[in-house]
Amino acid sequence: MLVAELRRKLPDLRDIDPKASNAVAQVRALLKESSEDVLTSDVFGSMKYLPRRPYVESVLKLVARRNPRALEFCGHLSALLAELDAMEFHFWPSYLCWSAGGWNQVLNLGLQHGWEPTGTGPPRGMRKADCEGIYQGNDGQLFYDRDARRLADPLEQALAEMVAGKPLKKKRIDQTDWLSAPDIIKRVRQFIKFCRKGSFRIQ
Secondary structure, X not given: OHHHHHOOOOOOHHHOOOOOOOHHHXXXXXXXXXXXXXXXXXXXXXXXXXXXHHHHHHHHHHHHHHOOOOHHHHHHXXXXXXXXXXXXXXXXXXXXOOOHHHHHHHXXXXXXXXXXXXXXXXXXXXXXXXXXXXXXXXXXXXXXXXXXXXXXXXXXXXXXXXXXXXXXXXXXXXXXXXXXXXXXXXXXXXXXXXXXXXXXXXX
């Protein structure tokens, strides 16, 4: 849980609009999601910190046994087990830990500075014809290499304007608080470097 909190992966009260008509429903959803986060952290923490053998080894074998149709995973099981002791677990890397609002803001920032998105690719297991190409959500959509690299330059331009004290192009009122966050420039710079490496999945 501590790693998730440090990586800003957990929702908090600041994500709730107290003036909204569904504020109570938002609080309930937050409490439910927090309970799910505890369960997730227990599972991830066990995989990261318990001895790899027999614990993680047993988990991988059980997953394969319970999911015989997961052919790709089962096909890699032997290789996974062979490299088990050398594995490193990295949960919630900082460059993709945007909240839903932050993710939309960074994409909008790119759009305002000339980024022209071409649409996302399908999650694994989905036909391209069935993919809507949207950037919202975290279903494992493919953020294409061309999109990622073309997003980096407009974001870099936006940062240069922020550092120089120039007003951002077409800045919306709701961007003010987000852009004034103390670490936002550092986080966007990290994301720019990540985009320059090419494609990734939104998850």
